[in-house]
Amino acid sequence: PLVGDARLLEAAAELSEREVVHRLNSRFAREQLEGMHHIIATLSSGGDASHFFPQVVKLVVSKSFEVKKLAYTYLVKYAEGRPDDALMCINEFQKSLGDRNPLVRAMALRVMSSIRVHMIVQIVVLAIRKCAQDPSPYVRRAAAHAIPKVYSLDRDRLEELMEVIEGLVGDRSPAVLGSVAHAIKRVCPDRLEVLHGSYRRICGLLSDIDEWGQAPMVDLLHRYARTYFKDPATMAWAPPPESPPAAGAAPAAAPRPQSPMKPAPSLDDFFSEAGEGQGEDGSPEAEEAAAEEAPAPAAENGGSAEGAEGDGASDSGDRVPDDLRLLLKASWPLLQSSNASTVVAAAALLLDLAPGYDQGDVVKSLVFAVRSSRQSCHSTILDIIAGVARSKAELFRPFMADFFVSVWDGLAVRRQKLSILACIATEGTVDTLLRELRSYMKDSNPAFVTDVVRTIGEVATAIPVVHKHALNTLLILSGHPSPQVASCAIHVIIATIGDRTVKHCSTILKLLRKFPSAQVEAKVGMLWLATCHLCRPLQGEDGLVEKAEQLELGDEGSEASGGAGKGKKTRKENMAELDNLALAAVKQAAAGFAQEAVEVKMESLNASVRLFLHHLGEQGAMWQQVSLLHGYLLDLARADPSIDVRDRARTLRLFSMAASSPTEDTAALGKHARGVLLHSGSQVRLAVTVGKVSSFRLGSLSSLVNHRAPGYRDLPPFSAEN
Numbered sequence: 174p175l176v177g178d179a180r181l182l183e184a185a186a187e188l189s190e191r192e193v194v195h196r197l198n199s200r201f202a203r204e205q206l207e208g209m210h211h212i213i214a215t216l217s218s219g220g221d222a223s224h225f226f227p228q229v230v231k232l233v234v235s236k237s238f239e240v241k242k243l244a245y246t247y248l249v250k251y252a253e254g255r256p257d258d259a260l261m262c263i264n265e266f267q268k269s270l271g272d273r274n275p276l277v278r279a280m281a282l283r284v285m286s287s288i289r290v291h292m293i294v295q296i297v298v299l300a301i302r303k304c305a306q307d308p309s310p311y312v313r314r315a316a317a318h319a320i321p322k323v324y325s326l327d328r329d330r331l332e333e334l335m336e337v338i339e340g341l342v343g344d345r346s347p348a349v350l351g352s353v354a355h356a357i358k359r360v361c362p363d364r365l366e367v368l369h370g371s372y373r374r375i376c377g378l379l380s381d382i383d384e385w386g387q388a389p390m391v392d393l394l395h396r397y398a399r400t401y402f403k404d405p406a407t408m409a410w411a412p413p414p415e416s417p418p419a420a421g422a423a424p425a426a427a428p429r430p431q432s433p434m435k436p437a438p439s440l441d442d443f444f445s446e447a448g449e450g451q452g453e454d455g456s457p458e459a460e461e462a463a464a465e466e467a468p469a470p471a472a473e474n475g476g477s478a479e480g481a482e483g484d485g486a487s488d489s490g491d492r493v494p495d496d497l498r499l500l501l502k503a504s505w506p507l508l509q510s511s512n513a514s515t516v517v518a519a520a521a522l523l524l525d526l527a528p529g530y531d532q533g534d535v536v537k538s539l540v541f542a543v544r545s546s547r548q549s550c551h552s553t554i555l556d557i558i559a560g561v562a563r564s565k566a567e568l569f570r571p572f573m574a575d576f577f578v579s580v581w582d583g584l585a586v587r588r589q590k591l592s593i594l595a596c597i598a599t600e601g602t603v604d605t606l607l608r609e610l611r612s613y614m615k616d617s618n619p620a621f622v623t624d625v626v627r628t629i630g631e632v633a634t635a636i637p638v639v640h641k642h643a644l645n646t647l648l649i650l651s652g653h654p655s656p657q658v659a660s661c662a663i664h665v666i667i668a669t670i671g672d673r674t675v676k677h678c679s680t681i682l683k684l685l686r687k688f689p690s691a692q693v694e695a696k697v698g699m700l701w702l703a704t705c706h707l708c709r710p711l712q713g714e715d716g717l718v719e720k721a722e723q724l725e726l727g728d729e730g731s732e733a734s735g736g737a738g739k740g741k742k743t744r745k746e747n748m749a750e751l752d753n754l755a756l757a758a759v760k761q762a763a764a765g766f767a768q769e770a771v772e773v774k775m776e777s778l779n780a781s782v783r784l785f786l787h788h789l790g791e792q793g794a795m796w797q798q799v800s801l802l803h804g805y806l807l808d809l810a811r812a813d814p815s816i817d818v819r820d821r822a823r824t825l826r827l828f829s830m831a832a833s834s835p836t837e838d839t840a841a842l843g844k845h846a847r848g849v850l851l852h853s854g855s856q857v858r859l860a861v862t863v864g865k866v867s868s869f870r871l872g873s874l875s876s877l878v879n880h881r882a883p884g885y886r887d888l889p890p891f892s893a894e895n
Contacts, residue, residue: 351386
């Protein structure tokens with residue numbers, strides 16, 4: 174059986190509509206409460222209770238606090254949709270602003286600000302002014318929440334609302350400051366000068382603000398720091414701790430005096446007490462005293478560039494302002510918050526403003542947030558980590574094992590982890606990563622295995638050391654029982670080899686054996702891969718391409734060269750072998766031409782004309798086979814049901830005739846046939862990538878969806894001077 178308020182909702186849900194109206198119209202508070210319980214139960218289950226509005230409005234004058242509280246809750250939801258009916262009790266709302274109970278005063282203001290009628294805007298503004306000076310922090314917080322509602326109704330009231338915001342910014346209650354930050358972001362995001370007088374106090378109270386108010390406040394302080402401080406990368410930071418001083422040297426001050434906080438020793442005890450680097454007193458006075466006792470930076474002491482921070486700060490720059498250090502020190506404890514949004518906001522601030530030698534601790538907090546947050550938050554946090562890893566991959570490399578896929582991860586989370594793993598892999602860790610990826614191939618979800626195949630291709634492209642090993646793995650996967658996985662493996666092999674076909678003859682041969690059972694995209698890729706060596710490079714690149722291929726053959730040799738006892742093949746021999754493979758590929762396409770898809774037919778014609786033009790003018794068995802095969806394909810395409818195929822065959826026939834038997838009218842066309850049909854610009858580039866690169870602000874909705882969402886605002890540029 175249900176207990177607590179849940180049993181009341183269950184009992185109230187059994188009432189009929191007529192019984193509910195009867196109880197709402199009753200003179201007894203107990204029956205009125207039963208009727209309101211039914212309405213709240215309907216709202217909680219997603220139902221519509223707007224038809225009870227006339228009966229509920231009358232209950233705002235009830236003497237029972239419980240009835241009045243539920244009536245106000247109902248009116249907050251429906252007052253915006255029925256403003257004319259809500260105006261009937263506007264006097265009662267004004268009277269409730271003077272009630273002794275702060276909950277009643279706050280709820281009365283919430284209902285008044287929810288009535289979207291222009292004629293009462295002035296009354297609501299006066300109510301906000303009154304509640305902004307209320308002795309109860311709960312009421313002042315309600316006043317801060319009411320400001321954006323009034324501004325959205327009447328934007329001409331900006332200056333009046335700014336006066337209220339300036340008063341609330343100076344509030345000493347942490348419960349109010351989070352709501353004030355929300356109001357500033359909605360009403361006046363560019364009027365950051367309102368924080369001038371309260372900046373240090375807000376930094377001191379940042380850890381005491383409620384967790385849902387910390388994120389907007391940190392974002393607001395981040396914008397403030399970029400608006401009124403210079404880029405920290407151009408200013409002098411204290412160097413990280415190094416080797417101890419030599420014997421007999423003068424005693425030095427504590428290492429890294431300007432470091433905002435000592436990093437946590439490990440992820441397992443991340444929530445343990447802060448180390449020595451974090452002071453006990455977070456007040457502005459303590460921060461100023463610490464700043465005065467700290468030794469001057471190397472730049473001010475006449476030191477060389479060795480005393481400056483290693484990530485771009487020069488010792489000739491200005492000293493980092495104490496107010497900026499205060500903000501960084503106040504932000505570090507937020508990385509230990511149990512709220513993922515607060516951790517992300519603090520990490521975005523510190524990655525942008527903190528010195529480079531402290532950013533490793535920020536990354537550690539993001540990794541820990543993935544472990545400690547709810548399953549529903551993992552995708553968002555991993556998306557943020559992926560964005561940071563693309564620019565600062567070295568910070569995440571010590572935590573590679575934390576991004577290995579777990580059995581309880583969803584498909585979206587698995588894809589993001591694969592993207593991060595591919596981004597942070599190095600030559601030293603790639604073997605471990607490939608072993609882990611091979612274990613994922615046994616998964617029963619073909620979509621996930623397909624992502625693993627793409628990740629292997631991306632790693633092979635980025636790290637040439639494992640190129641051959643990855644290709645062998647992909648060749649094995651090309652025989653996967655799932656057509657989706659097999660097709661993807663062939664697609665990735667084609668993208669990984671690219672136009673470097675001279676050293677991959679054996680791989681191409683193995684792929685062509687799978688041509689009859691391959692999917693449409695894979696067949697198109699195979700035909701292009703088998704004939705791409707026939708395309709001419711751009712003007713001026715012929716010598717460069719030939720030299721690069723010779724270097725490749727000289728360093729590694731061809732895969733088809735056999736064991737150690739056989740000599741390495743020359744470039745001419747490899748090109749001849751590739752020509753034979755190209756002929757075999759076109760023959761396979763011609764064998765089942767009538768049953769192929771339109772895309773395969775078009776690429777078959779393209780491959781055939783490449784062979785024809787490449788061997789044009791030669792004598793021998795190869796030329797006879799190529800010319801007969803090319804004519805056979807053109808005849809098949811001329812009778813094809815698809816108009817696109819017939820049109821392509823007609824065009825290629827004209828080019829072929831103009832090149833092989835030019836006449837006075839077709840001489841110009843034949844002269845340029847090779848340049849048009851064998852140009853390297855016609856090569857298809859297949860991209861293998863997992864994830865996306867976002868240029869939006871870290872932690873924003875636009876960064877998550879990878880397009881500009883409504884309300885998105887870029888970070889302001891750094892100030893020219895402090």
